[in-house]
Amino acid sequence: DAGVIQSPRHEVTEMGQEVTLRCKPISGHDYLFWYRQTMMRGLELLIYFNNNVPIDDSGMPEDRFSAKMPNASFSTLKIQPSEPRDSAVYFCASKLGRLNTEAFFGQGTRLTVV
Amino acid sequence: DQQVKQNSPSLSVQEGRISILNCDYTNSMFDYFLWYKKYPAEGPTFLISISSIKDKNEDGRFTVFLNKSAKHLSLHIVPSQPGDSAVYFCAASAIGTASKLTFGTGTRLQVTL
Numbered sequence: 001d002a003g004v005i006q007s008p009r010h011e012v013t014e015m016g017q018e019v020t021l022r023c024k025p026i027s028g029h030d031y032l033f034w035y036r037q038t039m040m041r042g043l044e045l046l047i048y049f050n051n052n053v054p055i056d057d058s059g060m061p062e063d064r065f066s067a068k069m070p071n072a073s074f075s076t077l078k079i080q081p082s083e084p085r086d087s088a089v090y091f092c093a094s095k096l097g098r099l100n101t102e103a104f105f106g107q108g109t110r111l112t113v114v
Numbered sequence: 115d116q117q118v119k120q121n122s123p124s125l126s127v128q129e130g131r132i133s134i135l136n137c138d139y140t141n142s143m144f145d146y147f148l149w150y151k152k153y154p155a156e157g158p159t160f161l162i163s164i165s166s167i168k169d170k171n172e173d174g175r176f177t178v179f180l181n182k183s184a185k186h187l188s189l190h191i192v193p194s195q196p197g198d199s200a201v202y203f204c205a206a207s208a209i210g211t212a213s214k215l216t217f218g219t220g221t222r223l224q225v226t227l
Binding site: 004035039040041042043044045048055091093095098100102103106107108 | 146159205207219220
């Protein structure tokens with residue numbers, strides 16, 4: 001398996017524009033997570049899905065952020081409108097099962113909003 | 115509210131010596147702990163984990179210690195190697211929410227020659 005695949009790897013956009021980040025989890029994994037990495041807060045969990053259903057979105061910072069998982073092999077994280085403070089590295093991760101196992105991360109998308 | 119804290123942003127250790135990375139947590143419901151390693155421009159990768167029923171878990175050069183009463187865990191790397199230079203994240207999950215990992219802010223380890 002190729003692992004968790006995220007696209008794009010880098011995104012530079014102007015303030016106010018819509019940004020869509022994409023993720024393909026590892027085949028067969030039933031949990032998918034979106035994290036944001038910042039210097040101040042480390043890795044923050046934004047939202048996670050189980051079997052394509054959002055379970056906990058309490059980490060989503062504002063209504064400008066939304067996430068979807070239309071099927072087991074694809075998820076998106078959308079920011080609209082984007083702001084400079086959204087600049088960060090966004091990671092997608094997937095996991096198999098509910099028990100104590102590790103999550104596998106993608107390589108991340110570095111977002112810069114100017 | 116940072117439930118998982120890594121108070122040392124960086125650590126420098128000589129090659130061959132022991133590296134000790136520390137992590138504190140505040141949520142008494144956490145019962146499973148993990149360490150992840152992250153190289154620049156890559157995603158975090160799983161390193162080692164420990165369940166709250168244990169106080170030590172070892173995997174080669176890596177050992178994790180858990181002190182539940184102090185709500186503290188540490189990662190020991192012996193001997194440290196230059197390839198260990200990376201950012202290390204501590205993570206935890208709580209009883210009943212085994213899938214939800216809460217991460218610390220990370221510690222950057224530099225292993226010098």
